[in-house]
Amino acid sequence: MGEIRKAGVIGAGVMGSGIAAHLANAGLHVVLLDVEAATAASAVAKQVKSGGFMDAAFAERVVTGSVSDDMLLLSDADLIIEAVAERLDVKQGLYARIESVRKPGSIVSSNTSTIPLSALVDGLPEGFAADFLVTHFFNPPRTMPLLELVAGPRTRREALETIRDFGDRDLGKSVVVCRDTPGFIANRIGNYWMAAAVNEAIALGLDVEVADAAISKPFGIPKTGIFGLMDLVGIDLMSMVLRSLHGALPPSDPMQDYPVEPALLARMIGEKRLGRKSGAGFVRLSADRKSREVTDLVTGEYRPQKKVDSDALDATKGDARALMEHDGAAGRYAAAVMEKALAYAARITPEIADGPDAVDTAMRGGYGWAKGPFELIDQLGAGWLVARLEKRGVPVPDFLAKAAAAGGFYAIENGARSCLLPDGTRRKVAQADGVITLAAVQLASKAVEDWGAARLWDLGDGIACFEIRSKMNTFGAPVLDALEATLARVQQGFKGLVIGSDAPLFSAGADIRVFLETVETSGPAAFGASIDRGHRLFKAVKYAPFPVVGAAAGLAFGGGCELLLHCRAIQAHAELTIGLVEPRIGVVPGWGGCKEMLLRFAEGHASAKGPVAPALAAFGVIAPGKVSTSAFEARRLGFLRPTDGITMNRARLLADAKAKALALAEGYVPPAPPSLTLSGPSGASALRNVLETEATAGRLTAHDRVVGEALVTVLTGGPDADPVRPVGEDAVTALERAAFIALLGEPATLERIRHMLATGKPLRN
């Protein structure tokens, strides 16, 4: 399979520049061209601002230029992605120019969402068609997981496999190979669903607020619902895409049942109410920008936003089937939209995909649905849906009828998920090679141990996996008990341990409710035992006779971050939000986080700069509670070591973490306890200067200073520390303990904790 190291993107619109940014995230050198070089350059700057890059420095990996002057920059590109206007003549003209500069064997793709591949390569030379495919990204390319691929009959198999593998491993995408049909998979179903949802809401004269609420949470669909999504995507763009689909689909396709531009949408487009990009769509900010106004679907005029008012939603409490059976307006609406949309998916799947699993993956990854349409049908009941459709007079698709007879689309067979195919046969649900999920492990095996709050799994090859299962994966006593038992259990029969799971987050840290309860019932000093336990346990993780690898994904805050810092290695998903956020609730990291950050900075480049440099660096990260927006940034902030791994595809995280554990397990020697050079009172003076500078500038609250002062003492070793007399790590954890308990005795800290528990937001007191 070919390797993709350098890529070109032509077209620096939102999609093209977003794709270029994400290619840079994957470590590629990227050339981004537009008609004007300045357009490309400013598009890169916009991507930096809007977060298209996982680290702002990655923008340097993108070289910009113009199509007229700089096509030669593409001559050594392994992949050239065209993302220009959806016009066949423009695209084909560009392909001729690409063909004249590209290197042999390079792959060319289009990010088209509406033009069939067959039309794009029609009349083009064999050599070009062999290297050509469609790579359809979703917006924004960094975060939307779906990548649809379409290969034509002339496309080289190897080109498709190269891009499939590249999209999966390097770009981290859920890659779905689609057939060359209009709208491919996600937009075909998604647009039908949106057309149904908009038109049915207008027909019922529903409130936008009610429509969005009805069509989102009960079905595991993002809370933007339908009108929020229209505003996000752009009302004119939706209309354009639908028009293109109408033109491409036969008259019998149910998509044609809905007008491209209902009168209300035509009016809004005419009034430039296009959505967020024009500052007004179905929702806009009021003139004083203090409240929101919403388009009334009957009058088309704006009115103040209302609270969702729906008996159906109140009565059914998020139960999708109950809602669809409710005879209130929201219930009738949800039923009309979802029954039709699910029927549509079942009707067209034989034509657009090789199985229901591909469709479900596409809708999860491209539209953010928690469950794809077939998973939703299984949840509702295929037989139930058939009955509903019959009652509504909607023809029951053959595929759905088969599923109803079979008891659903999905089943568990021999410890693995299988799915029903349109021809009535079954096959295993497709999963890329080398992916490990605990969901799949659970189907095939029993947990090694199950403590309720946590479980231990056997990942094979001697590697165990510790899965936290508490709310937000927080650390209460049951999780700590389980971790302690795990450390003992892994020594019997395993070579290494991974800490991680399929969950969207690693851990939100300690259960701060316990802080409050302990202080209120027994006083701050009583919390010492919990601190000691965390220190002891995390040290046991660090010095375990086997390697412990933290599989970090989603969010790792406070104690969750501290556990990762004690792991021998971290394998992180690229989208990692990690931070020692303890100061936000008025304490300092108390489970070894201060110590581990000092050690990380002392190991790294900061150590060369003298005794206070690691403390200054750690203070700069911990005092403001800095949080990474990606794993790459986490590396720059010092949470990840240069040797820690980053996995682009979330689905591959556990497998990569297991591989890391296996690699470390060979002849494993636990780390030797370190000694720390603490900078003492002179270093404290330097840190205090930072604190005072921030305070004078008005960036600190009164309690920020108190917490900062405590952190200064921990990081510099207190009044007796002396840089010429290194100490062991327990000296720092003892200071953490003292500072933590002292801060728990501060009323302002307790206010912060109470406020966080009540609102989920930090209190600035």
Added chain:
Amino acid sequence: MAHAFIVDYARSPFTPAYKGALSGVRPDDLAAGVISAVVGRSGLDPATLEDVILGCAFAEGEQGLNIARCASLIAGLPLSVGGSTVNRWCGSSMQAVQMAAGAIAMGAGEAFIAGGIESMTKVPMMGFNPLPNPRWDDALRAAFMNMGLTAENLADQYGISREAQDTYAAASQDKAAAAQADGRLAAEIAPVATPAGTVDKDGCVRGGTTVDKLGTLKAVFKAGGSVTAGNSSPLTDGASATLIVSEDFARRHNLAPLARVAGYAVSGCAPEIMGIGPVEATRKALARAGITAADLDVIEMNEAFAVQVLACCRDLDIDPARLNRDGGAIALGHPLGATGARLVGKAAQLLKRDGGRYGLATQCIGGGQGIALVLEAA
């Protein structure tokens, strides 16, 4: 006592720290470049030089190892030429000029390179490893380490408004942008070759800056304060060098000096208003030169902060028309160790270019000092 003459002056382009075109250049290489430029265009046999004296405020890391000696060797000067790094923080390279002139006066050499260097990219302000005395109270430590706060103190003491500061800053930007556009800065800039191409322009200048635009910036050092990133000098990378010789040496080697060093002084002041340092230093230097401020035709005063220049000008009764004609540090940048020699060299060049008899170069220094040097056209 022998008189000392400024024969020539060159500097690197001054570019923003971290993001600028010189941020990747090692400071010893940057300093070597300006030394080579000045020595090269003098036509002198470099073996006639006595010493290379370079100012550097934070002489550690890549600026360590006695960077003056390192830069001298990198520049290819003969082994016989000395090298000494001096530190008077922001006043370091003016101090280097004073030391060269002083050595000439006492007969301890005839020809010197005096200049300075600071890569604020490579070594952060306050250095990598600040360890202030823990017995200092917060106020004294802040006065020593938080320069912006000292500027705020001065704004309070002198009642200088935000608008006055922004107006001054915008004018400095205008003057520098005009000088850059007219090619008036080219005479002092020695281009620097980098892997990304030759750098021959200052990178900090922001032409088209308006008072309105500056008015939108937030005060960065003090809540509710008036000192912003727009009316302060930016963190900068740059190097400067002057060639300083005795009168006799100039004659023997057919050198055409720009100016004579006519007086100099340093003075201390309260650290918390360090920006007022130039006032006392200037008064002393003028007295030693036997002139008054009214006699000055050219004034180069460092613009660490707009407020500090305004306060000093008020106390010294300085004519704004004679001040920083091609813009100052707010626009050009302030690479700490390199600024002093720039001010001296620039004043000497302006005396030659624009005419006039007396020139002044002066600046404030963190920790509470001022330094000043009076020039007389040669």
